[in-house]
């Protein structure tokens with residue numbers, strides 16, 4: 001199948017997203033993602049020779065706001081849905097190594 | 102293997118993040134505040150809640166374009182926003198909004214002084230783009246990582262140079278000069294203490310063995326946050342790469358991949374960070390939540406007009422119009438507020454003398470207090486007056502320093518202080534003559550020696566001048582005294 005997503009690719013994408021799917025899930029996602037991609041492949045049938053590339057679907061640009069502070073949430077509101085908090089911090093499992101932005 | 106049989110040429114490029122001085126974040130109206138209570142400057146947008154929509158901060162965009170113009174960049178008439186995959190808890194959307202293939206500025210150049218300021222090196226700027234910062238992960242509590250998202254979404258300008266720098270000192274100079282530029286432009290506070298400038302140098306070395314050239318693999322030192330660490334980390338990396346190559350001729354760019362290294366400031370070494378090539382799959386794609394930016398000529402011209410005089414232009418102008426050396430002008434210009442104060446004071450004073458006073462005792466006073474001269478709290482008017490009094494010779498160097506010290510503690514004009522403290526030089530001829538006569542009378546032997554032996558004339562004149570100064574309690578004008586003594590000796594010699 002053209003554009004098929006192999007189980008190996010599913011494992012790679014999962015690793016990038018810090019997810020650990022089971023073997024059964026890897027198999028299932030591989031089939032599902034391949035089917036989605038095959039469906040999207042239909043778009044390739046459209047002749048786009050004279051259509052300029054676009055980065056956006058809307059014919060709109062320059063939507064800005066002024067640099068004026070608005071209200072933020074309180075720490076309690078911000079942390080209300082956190083699975084775990086420590087003082088006013090979100091608490092997450094230990095992050096060992098990290099990239100910088 | 103003899104180290105000295107080869108020639109070494111370091112190749113250095115820089116990637117610099119500058120936090121912009123906006124009041125609010127890049128895509129939401131949360132305030133940007135340093136040191137606020139954790140997670141108190143957050144909202145659904147910067148928390149990455151589902152269904153929220155980011156809206157661009159115009160000021161952040163204009164600050165970025167202003168900087169790109171000052172770096173002589175081409176300004177992209179059309180840019181868009183891209184998502185860069187990033188899976189760490191300090192950026193909870195799991196992507197960073199950035200500019201990938203269409204940076205807002207590109208192909209620029211920035212001249213930085215090298216070799217102590219006499220020469221300058223042109224460093225090409227590859228690109229400048231705007232992106233959002235991540236929050237902070239703290240690792241102090243055992244077993245967990247604490248996450249503070251106050252910084253998440255703060256606007257960062259990323260500036261990437263071509264590898265045009267040739268030494269650790271040049272890279273240092275570039276960083277210093279860039280900090281000066283962004284503070285001048287008013288686009289960033291650029292405080293190292295607050296982490297508002299972060300540096301990532303790329304380094305490798307070309308090793309020449311006669312006609313043959315070898316290149317060491319490129320290393321990138323991550324996340325440096327002071328000028329000093331930039332210089333030290335680069336100097337360390339150059340040495341390390343040369344030594345690694347001397348020990349292993351396969352340590353070359355074709356046979357090794359690029360590596361990331363971390364700088365350990367306490368030990369003064371860089372350390373290899375485990376290879377994460379696989380994780381470096383950013384999978385950029387256009388952000389569908391944000392519309393593109395188009396800059397037309399009118400807008401661009403308006404931003405261009407806001408650039409103003411750049412630090413190096415100002416340095417030449419100030420050196421020229423105030424009679425300062427380039428290096429004194431550079432010292433005064435290292436803080437914008439101080440340079441502004443200087444220019445105001447110069448209009449009320451004697452500019453060259455003022456320049457000397459700025460780089461001598463005013464800087465010393467400022468350094469003692471660990472602030473800039475502008476933060477000493479002395480107004481331009483009084484600074485100018487003091488320089489005029491010194492230049493006119495109505496106070497001597499010692500009196501100037503004493504008055505300066507007192508000016509820090511009160512708001513009196515320097516003349517009032519000089520009068521109160523009896524520090525004005527006496528130029529009244531009657532009084533001066535009396536002092537000279539007194540000195541001659543008390544030192545007859547010295548006078549006789551001078552008259553008898555012309556070789557001793559110079560020495561005696563100096564001695565007698567010192568005596569007059571002593572008698573007058575430092576109030577006599579030494580130039581006039583010197584002249585009077587010369588005349589008196591000449592008359593006596595007949």
Ligand SMILES: [Zn+2]
Nearest residue numbers: 129131144147
């Ligand atoms: Zn927010």
